[in-house]
Amino acid sequence: MNDKTRNRGVEATRREFLKATTVLAGTALAGLPGTAMAGKKHPKRGGTLRFGTRDDSVALDTHRNIIYFVSHPLTGITGGLVDFDDKMQPKPAVAESWDSSSDLMTWTFKLRRGAEYHNGQTIDAESVKWNVERIKDPKTSHAFTRSVLSDVERVTVDDKQTVRFHLKEPHAALDINLVYYPVNLMAPGAVDTADTHPVNCGPFKFKSWRRFDVCELVRFENFWETDSEGNSLPYLDGLVGRPKKEDRVRLTGLRTGELDLIDNVAYADAPAFKKDHGRTFDTWPVPQVGTAMMYFNLKNGLLSEKDNPDAHLLRQAIAHAIDHEGIHQAVFNGLGEISRGFYSSASPWHSKDIESWPKFDPDKAKALRKKAKGGDEKFSIIANDSFPYMQQSGELVHAMLKDAGFNAVLEILPGPVMLEKQGKGDYHIDSTANSYRLDPDGWFSRNILSTAPENRRRNGYKNEKADQIILAARKERDPAKRRLMYADVETLVNRDLPILYTHFVPLMMASNRARVKGYNVSYSGPWSYTGAGMRRTWIDG
Amino acid sequence: MLAYTLRRIAQLVPVLLLLSVAVFGFVEALPGSIVDTLVGTEGGDIEEARKILEKEYGLDQPVYVRYAKWLYRAVQFDFGKSLVTRRPISFELLSRIPATVYLAVVGISLSMLIAIPLGTFAAVRRNSGVDYTAQVSSLAGISIPEFWFAILCVLLFSLYLGWLPSSGYVSPFEDFWGSLQFLILPAAAIGFRQAAFTTRLTRSSMLDELSKEYVDTARSMGLPERRVIFRYTLRNAMIPTITISGLQLANLLGGTVVLESIFAWPGIGRAIFEAILQRDYPLIQAGVLVLGCIVVVMNLLVDLTYRLLNPRVKFA
Numbered sequence: 001m002n003d004k005t006r007n008r009g010v011e012a013t014r015r016e017f018l019k020a021t022t023v024l025a026g027t028a029l030a031g032l033p034g035t036a037m038a039g040k041k042h043p044k045r046g047g048t049l050r051f052g053t054r055d056d057s058v059a060l061d062t063h064r065n066i067i068y069f070v071s072h073p074l075t076g077i078t079g080g081l082v083d084f085d086d087k088m089q090p091k092p093a094v095a096e097s098w099d100s101s102s103d104l105m106t107w108t109f110k111l112r113r114g115a116e117y118h119n120g121q122t123i124d125a126e127s128v129k130w131n132v133e134r135i136k137d138p139k140t141s142h143a144f145t146r147s148v149l150s151d152v153e154r155v156t157v158d159d160k161q162t163v164r165f166h167l168k169e170p171h172a173a174l175d176i177n178l179v180y181y182p183v184n185l186m187a188p189g190a191v192d193t194a195d196t197h198p199v200n201c202g203p204f205k206f207k208s209w210r211r212f213d214v215c216e217l218v219r220f221e222n223f224w225e226t227d228s229e230g231n232s233l234p235y236l237d238g239l240v241g242r243p244k245k246e247d248r249v250r251l252t253g254l255r256t257g258e259l260d261l262i263d264n265v266a267y268a269d270a271p272a273f274k275k276d277h278g279r280t281f282d283t284w285p286v287p288q289v290g291t292a293m294m295y296f297n298l299k300n301g302l303l304s305e306k307d308n309p310d311a312h313l314l315r316q317a318i319a320h321a322i323d324h325e326g327i328h329q330a331v332f333n334g335l336g337e338i339s340r341g342f343y344s345s346a347s348p349w350h351s352k353d354i355e356s357w358p359k360f361d362p363d364k365a366k367a368l369r370k371k372a373k374g375g376d377e378k379f380s381i382i383a384n385d386s387f388p389y390m391q392q393s394g395e396l397v398h399a400m401l402k403d404a405g406f407n408a409v410l411e412i413l414p415g416p417v418m419l420e421k422q423g424k425g426d427y428h429i430d431s432t433a434n435s436y437r438l439d440p441d442g443w444f445s446r447n448i449l450s451t452a453p454e455n456r457r458r459n460g461y462k463n464e465k466a467d468q469i470i471l472a473a474r475k476e477r478d479p480a481k482r483r484l485m486y487a488d489v490e491t492l493v494n495r496d497l498p499i500l501y502t503h504f505v506p507l508m509m510a511s512n513r514a515r516v517k518g519y520n521v522s523y524s525g526p527w528s529y530t531g532a533g534m535r536r537t538w539i540d541g
Numbered sequence: 542m543l544a545y546t547l548r549r550i551a552q553l554v555p556v557l558l559l560l561s562v563a564v565f566g567f568v569e570a571l572p573g574s575i576v577d578t579l580v581g582t583e584g585g586d587i588e589e590a591r592k593i594l595e596k597e598y599g600l601d602q603p604v605y606v607r608y609a610k611w612l613y614r615a616v617q618f619d620f621g622k623s624l625v626t627r628r629p630i631s632f633e634l635l636s637r638i639p640a641t642v643y644l645a646v647v648g649i650s651l652s653m654l655i656a657i658p659l660g661t662f663a664a665v666r667r668n669s670g671v672d673y674t675a676q677v678s679s680l681a682g683i684s685i686p687e688f689w690f691a692i693l694c695v696l697l698f699s700l701y702l703g704w705l706p707s708s709g710y711v712s713p714f715e716d717f718w719g720s721l722q723f724l725i726l727p728a729a730a731i732g733f734r735q736a737a738f739t740t741r742l743t744r745s746s747m748l749d750e751l752s753k754e755y756v757d758t759a760r761s762m763g764l765p766e767r768r769v770i771f772r773y774t775l776r777n778a779m780i781p782t783i784t785i786s787g788l789q790l791a792n793l794l795g796g797t798v799v800l801e802s803i804f805a806w807p808g809i810g811r812a813i814f815e816a817i818l819q820r821d822y823p824l825i826q827a828g829v830l831v832l833g834c835i836v837v838v839m840n841l842l843v844d845l846t847y848r849l850l851n852p853r854v855k856f857a
Contacts, residue, residue, distance in 0.1 A: 058819070059626040066581075138590035143581030195627040210636055211626065212815070213710060213807035244708055244805040252707045256699045416573025416820045419582065446583055454583045
């Protein structure tokens with residue numbers, strides 16, 4: 001569609017209208033999302049979107065707490081230096097342009113003129129520096145947030161619009177780490193109200209929040225982004241987040257018209273919902289919220305080479321006992337993909353050059369288990385109770401291991417207990433998942449590299465070749481070369497089995513087709529995208 | 542009665558003190574630490590961050606010191622701040638208690654409005670159609686899980702008929718009529734279930750009272766049946782009903798986590814449940830203490846109600 005056609009909007013002829021409605025009907029009958037049609041309608045300002053979510057923020061300070069982009073309405077207030085598009089490429093946000101030095105030790109960001117915080121304070125280089133320093137301070141930030149800036153030694157201000165990041169080590173992917181989650185910008189002048197009334201710089205301003213009840217946001221009228229016609233974004237006047245923990249409660253809320261958009265349609269409900277209600281509701285499959293896996297404890301115990309010379313044999317036996325297709329069908333109801341590496345086919349970092357993990361072979365699993373020292377001893381599997389797919393994967397793996405003759409026990413535990421057990425090495429297998437690794441360095445440097453604090457705390461994996469590749473990949477500018485390097489690491493991981501990838505975690509969102517227009521999801525949900533998500537959504541009617 | 546009331550209030554002090562010790566001990570015994578959750582797991586400065594947080598929250602001090610400090614502040618109604626949201630505990634609790642009280646009071650009132658007439662008529666018209674209806678419906682109410690009945694209500698009244706919202710909460714102080722729409726389904730789910738118990742109790746109490754000699758005496762003296770039933774028998778039969786309803790109300794004020802999840806009702810039950818999962822110690826301690834107070838006060842009110850129902854009841 002060209003601009004001329006788009007601009008005509010409601011002035012379209014009767015013939016065009018009939019043609020369009022026929023297309024819409026065909027699309028609806030086919031059970032496909034109505035995105036094509038949504039694109040043909042002219043966006044309009046106004047309206048409040050009611051967003052039903054499975055989760056809610058734990059608190060309001062966006063530096064001190066992890067803001068879960070998929071399922072926290074509060075995300076709407078956050079903004080940062082860099083965005084990314086639906087191809088996961090970094091795009092300008094508060095920073096209009098950026099560049100790195102030839103040795104990748106310094107990154108310089110030019111800030112957008114006129115960009116403001118919600119309280120009207122200008123986003124200048126000093127305020128960006130203040131934010132980075134606050135995020136790097138253990139007194140005021142979360143370790144996960146800090147960890148993406150661990151390579152940043154200091155930040156300097158060249159002038160009002162120019163901020164410079166000086167690194168400890170060369171880093172080819174600092175820009176993607178600065179995507180506004182988790183390095184979001186908060187107004188320095190409003191830091192005292194960060195816990196009660198946060199003032200950030202995202203497309204929506206904070207209005208009110210009652211945990212697990214409501215999160216009200218209103219349009220930020222001076223948000224920096226505009227559409228192709230120069231209209232300021234977002235289109236919505238406001239957004240009301242309605243956290244409803246139970247998946248079917250949200251689905252019912254959508255069907256009764258109390259909600260416009262929901263996240264996390266239960267895997268068990270998704271195919272039937274799409275089939276039965278595809279004419280009324282759009283469904284939005286999000287390709288990869290995270291990657292599910294089985295973490296093996298290599299720090300100590302039966303699966304660790306330190307305590308058991310046959311540990312690798314046992315891990316192989318476990319891998320042969322696990323039926324990935326079974327997990328795909330039983331846990332994820334056939335949605336999404338089985339994973340052989342960290343990145344799904346929706347990611348630019350996906351690679352086909354990965355040697356897979358040991359294939360499902362129960363007989364081989366039994367033989368290896370009998371052969372290996374410790375094969376008859378008790379194995380503990382732990383899973384976090386907050387995420388159904390982690391529990392269910394844990395339950396299924398438990399059953400599969402029992403079938404292969406392992407003496408396995410399963411414990412479903414709350415988060416704090418999981419952390420304690422992981423830290424002490426009081427487990428053998430952890431049914432878990434990981435997400436928010438937009439650039440592969442975020443995954444490999446923080447979870448596979450032997451010196452990474454998280455690896456040392458939880459897993460204890462060490463492969464010198466893998467370490468060398470990971471460190472070299474950080475300095476490599478060419479994405480194609482980096483992808484191949486990371487594929488080599490994945491192959492090593494699938495051979496050594498410190499972890500066993502199981503599945504990419506899909507997410508199905510759904511919206512009221514009659515009301516919600518212009519919405520489109522990207523890599524991990526509704527928020528972070530130039531040209532998609534909440535910023536381009538409008539309400540019809 | 543005043544002396545009795547004061548004595549009972551004085552008895553609350555050791556009860557609440559014991560409760561506070563129990564809550565503190567329980568929270569201490571919970572495996573896992575909030576500091577681990579708040580600090581996170583990634584980054585090379587976790588130990589430093591942990592020490593900073595432990596110091597900030599006073600968690601580096603011995604448990605008895607923390608308990609003493611907490612108790613000192615608690616008697617001044619200062620429960621400190623939530624370790625998670627960093628907002629005052631009083632705010633966290635007060636923003637939840639009205640929703641809980643609203644739902645519990647309406648739910649229990651509804652149950653009594655159903656149960657007392659039904660139980661009374663079932664007893665008076667024993668082995669009649671009314672009696673069988675009461676028995677069957679109360680058996681159904683006891684047998685059907687509350688959450689299942691709630692889901693059926695949502696399906697029927699929200700999804701198929703479209704009469705009521707399926708979930709959510711509006712404060713009656715913001716929009717009274719709007720709030721009623723959100724209240725009806727959860728209150729009905731509670732009311733139906735509680736009414737089942739109360740109907741059976743009222744019926745058996747009434748049958749018990751009706752078999753007593755004073756009822757025969759009243760009837761033989763020619764008193765109208767209506768007066769015999771409502772003036773004399775029902776008042777005596779109400780004592781166990783009031784006792785149980787009071788306990789039911791106290792239980793509901795403690796929160797109904799499942800119903801709060803189904804109806805996305807922002808009650809105190811779910812707040813405390815989440816606090817336990819996150820190890821938000823001050824919120825758990827304050828929440829349980831407040832709930833303990835509510836139960837104790839409810840018991841006191843129930844005891845005082847006996848006297849109103851039956852002036853022969855003496856307070857020892």
